[in-house]
Amino acid sequence: MSVDGIGARVARKEDRRFLTGKGRYTDDMSVPGMKFAVFVRSPHAHATIKSIDAKAAKTMPGVIDVLDGKQLQADGIGNLICGWMIHSKDGSPMKMGAWRPLADKTVRYVGDAVAIVVADSVAEARDAAEAVAVDYEPLPVVTDPVEALGEGQPQIHSEAPKNLIFDWELGDAAAVDRAIAAAAHVTEMKIVNNRLSPNAMEPRAALGIYDAGDDHYTCYTTSQNPHLARLVMSAFYNVAPENKLRVIAPDVGGGFGSKIYIYPEEIVCLWASKRTGVPVKWTADRTEAFLTDAHGRDHVSTVKMAFDGNNRITALKVDTIANLGAYMSLFSSCVPTYLYATLLSGQYAIPAIHANVRTVYTNTAPVDAYRGAGRPEATYLLERTMETAARELGLPPGELRRINFIRTFPHQTPVIMNYDAGDYEASLNAAMEAADWNGFAARRAEAERRGMKRGIGMSCYIEACGLAPSAAVGSLGAGVGLWESAEVRVNAVGTIEVMTGSHSHGQGHETTFAQLVAERFGVPIDSVNIVHGDTDKVQMGMGTYGSRSGAVGMSAVAKALDKVEAKAKKVAAHLMEADERDVVIEDGALKVAGTDKSVPWSQVALASYTAHNLPSGMEPGLKESAFYDPSNFTFPAGCHICEVEVDPETGQTKIVQFVAADDFGNIINPMIVEGQVHGGLAQGIGQALLEGVHYDDSGQLLTASYMDYAMPRADDLPSFKVTTSNTPCPGNPLGVKGCGEAGAIGSPPALINAVTDAIGNNEITMPATPQKVWAAAQAAH
Amino acid sequence: MAKITMTVNGRQVSGLCDDRTLLVHFIRENLGLTGTHVGCDTTQCGACVVDMDGQSVKSCSILAVQAAGSSITTIEGLSANGELHPVQAAFKAHHGLQCGFCTPGMVMTAVDMIRRHGSNLDEATVRAELEGNICRCTGYHNIVQAILAAAAEMGGARHAAE
């Protein structure tokens, strides 16, 4: 290992600009003539638009123009779409209602955009937006997904009768029912997975620039996947052909899924820039973010878990209703299906599984992937049920899990996934040891003497990352392939640029990807630059989400490095008059093994470009590209243990320790991996303890700012104990699995298992707020 | 429209702005110092923290005209001669940042925290002092480590100078 290579705790190359205020986020961009946009949004959760009168607004100071959905329609801008087709169990395709970037007939949630105001300043645009007179006729509203499926409820899209988008299933229902009928014990639960707001700290923003001279558009936007944004805006929304549209996602301040999707605002800003003839910038305020960023989770499920007389799970039956909100967001359909039901086997050998999932329209913000996306829902359901079963069966929670662990690999589950490698007992043992599980009884007794209720809970999670084999996801309905691309450009002086289709918005790719190059060629990490986020600079790529950048993005880089290495060795062999099979790369030089012959890396690069002395027939230059399509998902797994103290008088829960023992396969930079785990844990703990989106019955969002939506703060959280074990992933050249989502997936059930253990009442829903815990603790006595 | 003058990062600056212009927007738009960020509307996230006359303040909740005549330090003015301030260096060494958006506010907050507490900071105090700064990426773990390390180093440096 070189000092900057794989496995080293390299401090991040990108940090200096962030630490000195030189980061460049979308709202920091400024171009000559730029004007500012504010959107007119619906105050109603469901209403017919009778008319929009912008006459007064257009005469206000600083206003350039006010544009609405009719004009957008007239210019041929298309509907927003969901890019993953799901078929119901009756074979019918999902029932997708139309989503106009600016609503022209009906608004379906509070915050639905109806017009854009462009003005000299944000303040003037906001003044004018208030003066746009929209005449609404309110319609009945439904926000609850279970109610939305019932009789006599408001119909949100005519395309989807009774608001049912699809009724999908996976697994063998008959086998499951037989196993349940024959079971020695069945644990039954109702599981609610709460609705969350992603809350990347940088609000979404878009700067649309139309250049009439070249009939060309540029879009700066807060995106996790600028190429996908360009593809979708070209192919489906008719904004501009791909060759006339440049999308740049500069520094992006966190995503967590919410910046995967293409939203109305970037489409409308681009269109408005052409319409008005000025560059148009829009930046969300936090309340707009709460109203319109795609939310996460929001499942209501029932589960039955059957056991035989030896406490082995014989079957799992799950019925889930998933709220997708008012419109189908870009990947909304795959989250409660192929990212959820396929993980319901968890770490356990379960012979029969059946899941039925119904997705529903409601008058709420669209719901899509949020850190973990489907896998937290599966893990929460499974691990709450396992914990409950252990209590019912009178077994220690670790013991019931041990009895049911998968122990041989590869393992084919009944729900599509083929697990390639893992050692679940190793994680469980590591976590229990780090948490001093055996010392808990004494700690609980000590807490009891102080009047505190102490509890401990665990969660053994698995996730599927490294999205994803393109043909496989294509067969399941995906509209795109999920490979990744890389181009490695060795400059004539030997410095290196890597163009990657992955996008870093906090993950530290500028460092970890450079570590890979430093490791391979022995060059200083500072001589390697990672280029990403600009469709003009980088070849087509698929972006960053689903913990895919290490397993898929870096594998593409590795593949391109293989090609560069092969060519560099040929050049070096020619220069040293040696056989290329004898050439090795060490410490920044190409050497003939077993001799003192050596040429520096920089000299090989220069020779490649001067082309004065290359092997006969060789093309000049040293630049290679690769597309990497994974052969399987990767399967990070681990065990989280949470220990809490509940103050029974107030219901306040304090996390006294949190242990995460994870298996991410090989690790490129342990410091960055630990950071990813910490952040994921904070979001998972936030879900379990603090966060929840609430709408009232009229569809008004009650949690529209940090005054009412409880974000985890430093004093809500402990320092974390994080350990890793390693079963390398056999499916990719680096043996990596992905670490971005694990924290958010494993932690919520561990925490709720701990709280319910503390108070002696299993009936509690997330978030376990002081009020709820106090009430549940009262009810337990 | 008001013409206001203040000292920003040691330099006297003037600019025209509406009375309703917030200090953060004056800094970002009039002065082009975009390191100071806006992450919420309710004075809670702390991405906009700057130093005003020796104390940390939230520049999203102060009018630019209120700050007229004051001396402001933003994240861009914290380090000199290309050297990172000890707090900035500690954030880098301890991986106290990921997406970087909350980072300028976090760093300015840490500098103020250490100004008031010196090296007498413990983990609980640091966590309590971070009440006005929200980070969505790091889970705060490494931010806390970075601030403790910077406080120890700066306290040590102060002792050495005495």
Added chain:
Amino acid sequence: MYDTNYHRASSIDEAVNIMAAAAEGKYLSGGMTLIPTMKQRLAAPSDLVDLRHIAEMKGIAVDGRSVRIGAASTHEEVATSAALAAVCPAICRLAAHIGDPHVRHMGTIGGSIANNDPAADYPAAMLALDAVIVTDRREISAGDFFTGLFETALEDGEIITAVRFEAPARAAYQKFPNPASRYAMTGVFVVRRDDGGVRVAVTGAGSDGVFRHPGLEAALAANWSPDAVANVMVDATDLLSDLHASAAYRANLVKVMTKRAVAAA
């Protein structure tokens, strides 16, 4: 934020005169509530009169047990005043837990009291300490000052210049914060005078703002002990109920915070 006109006053008289000439003026102190409210377009004063630069409204004076806090004193100044800590540490601790450090550097006691947010901390202290609110034209006892949600006895154009109180024998404040906003979901300030008189003031819980609780006061006057709280009935009828806390839960918090405040006093 809607358009507004900013004025900086250098004396109380000047501030009053500017306000008298304004159409819909508002005094601006630290601005930690007013500016965010204006940002949300929930307030639209035609004029803002900045009080932060008026020397006569600053300073904390302690004479024996008599305390006078200038209205423009920031929460940070109250929290860190050694003179105040020597006679009434409870109010220093209260100030040290308002908002966050940056808010405490700007926000002032006068601004907080004039705003009378039902979840603010200072009103409970003022009521429990039987403080006198000093204005540019009169003195108002805290009991008469806080008249309802965001409502006070202040007349148009009246400025709080200081607060006065006699430091009690014992006092403490306990707050249970709202998990999201961190404002008091319930906060209780308890005071015990040398003569045995007890006051218990509750913030964050009352549907009509800060209030005293006669039942708790009577129980603690009879027996100044955390245990004395146990048998007191706290009626949930007039308590706030919202997303974060039902009235019943707040009623419980009133008792628990009172008990803990007495223990801490």
